[in-house]
Amino acid sequence: MSMSRHTRTRSLAVLGALLAPLATLGCASGAPSVPGCTSVTRLAIVAQSVPGAAYVPCVAELPTGWRVTHFETQRGRTAFSLLSDRADGRAVDVRLAGSCDVQGATPLPPRAVGGRTYVRLRSISPQYAGAAFDVFAGGCVRYVFDFARGPHIVLMEEMLAAVELVPRRELRLRLRTQLGVELDR
Amino acid sequence: MTTLPPGDGGRGGALTPVVATATSGRRRRPSGSPPPLPWRVERRTQVAAVLVASTLGLGVAMSAAPVLRVVTSVDVAVLGVLARLRVDAVTRVAEAVTAIGSDAVLRTAAWVTLLVLVVTRRWRHLVVYLVVTLTVAVLVAEVALALGRPRPAGVVILGEWEGYSFPSRPVAGAALVLVAGLCTVVPAGRLRTRGAWAAALLVAALGGARLYLAVDHPSDVLAALALGGLLPLAAFRLLTPDEVFPTTYRRPTGAHLELSPARHGAIVRALDQQLGLTVETVELFGLAGSAGSTPMRLGVRSADGRRTDLFAKLYAVTHLRSDRWYKLMRTVLYGRLEDEKPFSTVRRLVEYEDHMLRLLRDAGLPTPAPRGFVEITPEREYVVVMEFFAGAVELGAAPVGDAEIDSGLRVVRKLWEAGVAHRDLKPSNLLVRDGEVLLIDVAFATVRPTPWRQAVDLANMMLTLALRSTPERVYARALRQFAADDIAEAFAASRSVTLPTQLRSRVRADGRDLIAQFRRLAPPRETVSIQLWSVRRVAVTAAVLLALALGAGLVASYARVVGWA
Numbered sequence: 001m002s003m004s005r006h007t008r009t010r011s012l013a014v015l016g017a018l019l020a021p022l023a024t025l026g027c028a029s030g031a032p033s034v035p036g037c038t039s040v041t042r043l044a045i046v047a048q049s050v051p052g053a054a055y056v057p058c059v060a061e062l063p064t065g066w067r068v069t070h071f072e073t074q075r076g077r078t079a080f081s082l083l084s085d086r087a088d089g090r091a092v093d094v095r096l097a098g099s100c101d102v103q104g105a106t107p108l109p110p111r112a113v114g115g116r117t118y119v120r121l122r123s124i125s126p127q128y129a130g131a132a133f134d135v136f137a138g139g140c141v142r143y144v145f146d147f148a149r150g151p152h153i154v155l156m157e158e159m160l161a162a163v164e165l166v167p168r169r170e171l172r173l174r175l176r177t178q179l180g181v182e183l184d185r
Numbered sequence: 186m187t188t189l190p191p192g193d194g195g196r197g198g199a200l201t202p203v204v205a206t207a208t209s210g211r212r213r214r215p216s217g218s219p220p221p222l223p224w225r226v227e228r229r230t231q232v233a234a235v236l237v238a239s240t241l242g243l244g245v246a247m248s249a250a251p252v253l254r255v256v257t258s259v260d261v262a263v264l265g266v267l268a269r270l271r272v273d274a275v276t277r278v279a280e281a282v283t284a285i286g287s288d289a290v291l292r293t294a295a296w297v298t299l300l301v302l303v304v305t306r307r308w309r310h311l312v313v314y315l316v317v318t319l320t321v322a323v324l325v326a327e328v329a330l331a332l333g334r335p336r337p338a339g340v341v342i343l344g345e346w347e348g349y350s351f352p353s354r355p356v357a358g359a360a361l362v363l364v365a366g367l368c369t370v371v372p373a374g375r376l377r378t379r380g381a382w383a384a385a386l387l388v389a390a391l392g393g394a395r396l397y398l399a400v401d402h403p404s405d406v407l408a409a410l411a412l413g414g415l416l417p418l419a420a421f422r423l424l425t426p427d428e429v430f431p432t433t434y435r436r437p438t439g440a441h442l443e444l445s446p447a448r449h450g451a452i453v454r455a456l457d458q459q460l461g462l463t464v465e466t467v468e469l470f471g472l473a474g475s476a477g478s479t480p481m482r483l484g485v486r487s488a489d490g491r492r493t494d495l496f497a498k499l500y501a502v503t504h505l506r507s508d509r510w511y512k513l514m515r516t517v518l519y520g521r522l523e524d525e526k527p528f529s530t531v532r533r534l535v536e537y538e539d540h541m542l543r544l545l546r547d548a549g550l551p552t553p554a555p556r557g558f559v560e561i562t563p564e565r566e567y568v569v570v571m572e573f574f575a576g577a578v579e580l581g582a583a584p585v586g587d588a589e590i591d592s593g594l595r596v597v598r599k600l601w602e603a604g605v606a607h608r609d610l611k612p613s614n615l616l617v618r619d620g621e622v623l624l625i626d627v628a629f630a631t632v633r634p635t636p637w638r639q640a641v642d643l644a645n646m647m648l649t650l651a652l653r654s655t656p657e658r659v660y661a662r663a664l665r666q667f668a669a670d671d672i673a674e675a676f677a678a679s680r681s682v683t684l685p686t687q688l689r690s691r692v693r694a695d696g697r698d699l700i701a702q703f704r705r706l707a708p709p710r711e712t713v714s715i716q717l718w719s720v721r722r723v724a725v726t727a728a729v730l731l732a733l734a735l736g737a738g739l740v741a742s743y744a745r746v747v748g749w750a
Contacts, residue, residue, distance in 0.1 A: 073349075181257055
């Protein structure tokens, strides 16, 4: 009988070892893991999605009340969503791609050296909705927003402050230092 | 547990040692020694578990930059070598091969497997399949998210990619659907072996193509193989072992166990050591009439060299679980039929059958003489042994005259007098030999039954007899042993649900409305309701409905999580 108990314990141990990772899933599966501006590896995959882009978007620090609701990256583009608790459930969609259509957009002071920033409004009232663009060599970042009139000024400021643009050459250097690999070849 | 040999009753002579005996036969399993068929985890399953754990450990370690740097440098070196070998023709082939890991292909394979499992009603495989695929899908996604590894750097990436690199999601997905499909749909043996080679080839081709195109690192592919291939393999071996849950398309129903060489040997050893029986042959016998156990015929050589047959039933955890589910569903559909309480362990089930055999024998019922039971795997597998009715034929296949009718009705009369109900009277549990009806399979018999239960026994016996005769004849003979009111009560209580499945299907196939004919013959009596509502039934029904609703929700989210929707 002791043998039986022994084998059962061992079996349970093996089963536990196989299924134990499940127990940690609840802890890990919170917000999507959007690239922070200090994470070289996570920024690297964003840079890899659009190989020629001179800048890579990242989330510097989320203002109070904001969270990331979606993140996906694949060859050709990276997209993520930011949601404020004051935005009535309407998330800002941020997307890095090789190019953007900025026709009809109004220029704003550029957010990155060598780049250009635009905004194109679809509506002013009752919703302040439209898209903003950061255009640079080899790519662009598009922000689609839809805020209620009133808090929209603060929300626009917070949104643009939350998303920073990291120069590709800086990222290339950091990746070479940390992992010993070349980002572009 | 051992049935002791008949002693000399203290009539002199040296006493035969029992516990101290160490020679073959009637030797108790000493405490601490392994049982006849130990339940152990196979070495390869343990190795698979270790490799899966190591992969997860590697994932954790790679979150440290120095480890990631080392692993990446090795990976990039390998990819560099492969990149130097690139030629256009091979690149085109590699791009085509990556389709093996595409969502469309994996989704189709997964749904086909699910469909086969549902159609063939292999519910255990289905549940394990769902749990395993969900586990792997979530695990792969979580590890990828937690580590956030980029795609190979320093090498030109040629193929399409999506998401973080470690572990390779397409390779893990392909390994998962192929391994899970093989373990649940393909029967063990040559076919599965060939399938395993084909699967290995496909996954290797996919992994190789992705490395050639520099879409994944080598460590991404290896980790995917561990999580997508080895983890499901170990889980299926642990939770649906082939010897207990064989994948077969020959017998769609029943919970019969395979008589594998290991189990065959264990049964022979156990019968020798625990009951002192020298068993020469063990063969499956009468599978069609038994769904709740695995029946066998044993060829036994006695001390004087004579060969006799014994009947045995192998019970395992799977039978116990089937019994629980069966009773749970009956509770929901029909209410508690007074005492549908499931057995708590396999041992209890076997002990109970052995006890009932002895009780009914003492009551003078024509049941097999009990020969005890043996333990094959503690708390998992037991064999109960009894007399084999040589020369007897199933009542459903024998000619039935007045002698057989009287004998069958006498069985019920004796059951009533003994205060016992058989609860499973049907053609395959009633044998005929020399005009006498013999009663087998007493596992579900109950002592101190309600009058309702006793009445149902009478009705089932009369229906079984009438299948080979006429209701009028059976009714006329029954009046010699039972009051007309008792017979009326029996058919007032009788309805589809009170008939064992085999009897119900034979009555349907017979074409005559036997229950109605008996009711016409017997004095009029109001039918007895079997819908017994109780707090337990309400609670169980509510729990089942809740579980179904949750299940539907889970399936919907499940399909989204594993990417099948």
